[in-house]
Amino acid sequence: MTTLGREAITTVDLIVAQGADQSYAVRYSTSDGTTTTPVDLTGWTARAQLRRKVGGDVWLDLTDTDGISLTADGLVTVSIDHTTTEAPAWNAYSRVTSDGPQALGVWDLELISPDGRVIRLVQGTVTVSPDVTRSQA
Template sequence: MPVLQLEESGEGVLMRYDITIPQGTTWTVSIPVLAPNGTPQNLTGWNAAGQVRAFHESPEVLHNISINLEGSNVVLTVLPTTSSAWAWRNGVYDVELTSPDSKVIRLVEGHVTVTPEVTR
């Protein structure tokens, strides 16, 4: 599981984290965020956004990632009904955090692979 530690400047250290989502299942990953001093970062007042696209420059969004900020954790979730409807199998994604003072930090990026559902 990736962990992001913020730097004194408020910047984050970008992480690459490739994900595999089994189609038709509840998929969740929680990414802890640490303050510059190594303690859990309180994410109250922060916002998060993330998207999946076929490739970086693609104008089409394949999926807007559902993100909850829980304490110091960024929690990504895909519900079974959502992934069951996907016809695509591969893409790229990233997740960005916006601090209360409007600084944008790219938390994580990588490839997405969707493994096809057999049981429906």
């Protein structure tokens, strides 16, 4: 049997350090087998969500106007601010066992071309590593 297609271009499992500012970057490029060429993402849009499970409640909703940046040399950067993950709701997104923090969520990131094509660039699990130190409120 032959299988065609794929779920996403790549799998990227996120570790979110609760209470810390963080950025994750991937480059979208094409290859002809010899040369790799970054895709110009000018005019593209992007969206991503973090959830407990597929179809579950949204932990975090990101777009190219809030949390995702795209560049002409194919760089896609997802940024999560410390104030987001310090919110009390994020305490429920982590579990630590004797083996360390456990993955409790899933995420994916989609790019939308200027002509409307949707490309699932990455997908994977989400592990929230809980913080001990909190800002004084």
